[in-house]
Amino acid sequence: MTKLTPEQAAAKVMVALDKPDRSAALQLAEQLQGTGCWAKVGMELFYAAGQDIVRELKARGFRVFLDLKMHDIPNTVRGGARSIAKLGVDMFNVHAAGGAAMMRAAVQGVQDALDAGETATKPLIIGVTQLTSTNLTTLNEEIGIPGTVEEAVLRYARLTKEAGLDGVVASPLEVGAIKAACGASFLTVTPGIRPKGADVGDQQRITTPSDAVKGGTDYLVIGRPITGAADPAAALQTILKEMSSSYDDR
Numbered sequence: 001m002t003k004l005t006p007e008q009a010a011a012k013v014m015v016a017l018d019k020p021d022r023s024a025a026l027q028l029a030e031q032l033q034g035t036g037c038w039a040k041v042g043m044e045l046f047y048a049a050g051q052d053i054v055r056e057l058k059a060r061g062f063r064v065f066l067d068l069k070m071h072d073i074p075n076t077v078r079g080g081a082r083s084i085a086k087l088g089v090d091m092f093n094v095h096a097a098g099g100a101a102m103m104r105a106a107v108q109g110v111q112d113a114l115d116a117g118e119t120a121t122k123p124l125i126i127g128v129t130q131l132t133s134t135n136l137t138t139l140n141e142e143i144g145i146p147g148t149v150e151e152a153v154l155r156y157a158r159l160t161k162e163a164g165l166d167g168v169v170a171s172p173l174e175v176g177a178i179k180a181a182c183g184a185s186f187l188t189v190t191p192g193i194r195p196k197g198a199d200v201g202d203q204q205r206i207t208t209p210s211d212a213v214k215g216g217t218d219y220l221v222i223g224r225p226i227t228g229a230a231d232p233a234a235a236l237q238t239i240l241k242e243m244s245s246s247y248d249d250r
C-alpha cells in the first residue's frame with residue numbers, strides 16, 4: 001500500500017486536450033504547465049492543428065500521449081508508427097482489435113525510426129481494449145462479441161502483451177484483472193475518470209480519481225472534468241489532492 005505525493009499524482013494524470021484548434025489547446029496548456037501532468041492529444045486537436053501542436057507541447061515541457069488509436073492493415077500501421085515516432089511523442093496507441101500482426105507492425109515501425117536515426121525517443125505503445133464509452137449491450141448486441149466486458153478486455157490485453165506492446169487502455173474498473181493476467185509492470189492507461197458529482201457524459205465504465213488510484217492504475221486520462229471546468233488548473237489541483245489522499249490498495 002503506497003500513498004502518492006502530489007508530484008507522483010500529477011505524473012499519473014493525462015489531461016485530454018480535446019480542443020478544436022491550436023490556440024484553445026495552448027491556452028489550456030498554459031494553465032496546466034509546470035504541474036507535471038501529461039498532455040493527451042487526440043483526434044479533434046491533431047486533425048485540426050497537426051504535428052506542430054505536439055512539438056509545441058513538448059517544447060513547453062509536457063510529456064505527450066498521442067491518442068490516435070490506429071486501426072489499419074499492418075503495413076499501414078508500421079508506416080504510421082514510424083511517422084509518429086519521428087515526432088518524439090512519449091506514448092501512442094493502436095486498437096488491439098486490429099490483431100497481433102498489426103500491433104507487432106506498430107512496434108516494428110518504431111524500430112524503423114530508431115534504426116534510421118529519425119528519433120532518439122522510444123515511445124510507449126499502448127493497445128486500446130474496449131472503449132470506455134461501451135457497455136455490455138454495445139459489446140454483445142451491437143459489436144457482436146459474446147461474454148462480459150471484462151472477458152473481452154482481458155482477451156485484448158493478453159493479445160496486446162503477446163504482441164510486445166507496453167500496456168493497454170481500459171476502464172479503471174478492469175485494472176486489477178489486467179494486472180493479474182498480464183503482470184504488474186504491464187501499463188494501464190485509464191479514461192472513464194469522473195470525480196463524485198461530475199457529469200458522466202458518454203462514458204459508461206467509470207470510477208472516481210481516488211478509486212482509480214486505489215485500483216492500481218498507472219495513468220488516469222481526464223478530459224472534461226478538467227477542461228470543461230471554469231478554472232481547469234483548480235480542477236486539476238482538486239483531483240490531485242483527492243489522488244494523493246488515497247492509497248494504492250494493490
Ligand SMILES: O=c1ccn([C@@H]2O[C@H](COP(=O)(O)O)[C@@H](O)[C@H]2O)c(=O)[nH]1
Nearest residue numbers: 016042130131132191192221222223224
Ligand atoms: O476507451 C477510451 C479511449 C480513449 N478515451 C479518450 O479519453 C478521453 C476522456 O475524456 P473525458 O472528457 O474525461 O471523457 C477522451 O479524449 C477520449 O477520446 C476514452 O474516453 N475512452
